[in-house]
Amino acid sequence: MKKFLLPLLFFPFLLTAQVDLKISNLSIPSHDILGSTQISGEVTNVGSNKISSFEIVWSEGSSKHSEIFNVDLNPNESYKFTHSEVIETPTLKTYNIRVSANTNGDVNVSNNTLNHSLRSVTFIPKKKVLFEDQTIAANAFGWWSPRGIVRLDEVMNTPSTDSIEYVCVHGNTGTGAFDDAMFHAYYSGMCMGNDFVNVNGWPGNLVDRKAALNYGTVIGSALSHFTTYKNDYGVADIDVFPAYGIGSDGLPAVTVSTALKFAANESNLNLALVITEDSVHNSTDWRYCQMNAYNGGGNGPLATAGVDFTTVGHPVPPSAMYHRHVARNIIPSFYGDTSALPSNIIAGSTYGHSFDSWSVPTGVDPTRLRAIVLLIDPLNGNVLNVNGADVFSSMNVDENSNDFGIEIFPNPLIDRASIKINFALEVGAELKIMDISGRLVHSQSLEPKEGNKYYEINKPDISPGIYTITLNNGGTTYTNKVVFE
Structure with a gap:
């Protein structure tokens, strides 16, 4: 019986890629200040042979810029590179950059190139992240909300998260003596039924209205919601100027103005204002209690610095609850004011806007109010940037007077x-x-x-x-x- 040896090309799975250089990632910002930007990134040897040199070529348009890097790169090792030629960015526009990594004998060129868009701006705005927390207090549907309370408390107690604005939107799906006194029907309804990204239950969290996330059971799980979006481009610096006084109707009122300085040319953006009240507490009104599925410990440990939900009871008595960052109003709407800013925004310019005043309801503590301004893209509903100011700490008040500045x-x-x-x-x-x-x-x-x-x-x-x-x-x-x- 004769034996036949078939050519190896009939069995491509027996071939091993000897040389295969992959460009793993680019370390080029999405936005940078006018002038110049470095071309940096990382390559990885995903083949089986050592690589002694490679070429990085980048281009923006027709011109190409090449540089050779001499290395000693073993299989599965990576190398971070910075090209000696920077990309010049003298004008406000988007630069489309193509970066390739080449080496002799590379058998797989499909992983050699990455594309990147770089937008030049006049400055880098300070970015804050918006947490629109979905919770329920005194209601039969709020049993699991303590998990959100604890996860949010963990985030608030992390020093690096000072660039978050918190809004706790109280929902309510029942009626009766245990109604949540902090229920905001419109705001809660929009968080769960807007045109873009929606939460689907309590507790939940809209993060910059770019993602709807559920609070996990693992300590620190909510912190990942922040780290995902904290480095997004912020579009504009936002200053917030709240004032407290007597409105035209003779009632206490909060009036908020804002100033936004834009880093690049923009168009058709909206503004909204959220008023929150922190540490809302009523020790005797059971509409401020908290339903609690964690009492008894059967659903695992769960505690903040002030409340251990496994031992405090069900429902948690109102005397033990201090509800954080409660949403009191959103002005003029969830999607924001379409006429607050001009249609065409000029880079480097500052634009101001004054929101309609808000009459402070009886029972709301004005010293715990915060005014939060949202810059919104109406095309996708994203909150591009946000900033807030405490109503009273933003004002200089004569302590010997009953009036304000x-x-x-x-x-x-x-x-x-x-x-x-x-x-x-x-x-x-x-x-x-x-x-x-x-x-x-x-x-x-x-x-x-x-x-x-x-x-x-x-x-x-x-x-x-x-x-x-x-x-x-x-x-x-x-x-x-x-x-x-």
């Missing part, structure tokens, strides 16, 4: 503004306007007068931007922020 209308201002003084002026009171560096740009004296305590300030020759107004009145200094457009 100085109020500016409108804010931002274009030509002139009215300043309301909520206290008695003394002779020699002086108003000053300073820029962010502390440089004095305008001053004027204010004389005491009877009745209406409104004073007009004509806009001096001041460049657009954010300024501090201070009023020295008999040794007491009051401050507020104003945006000049």
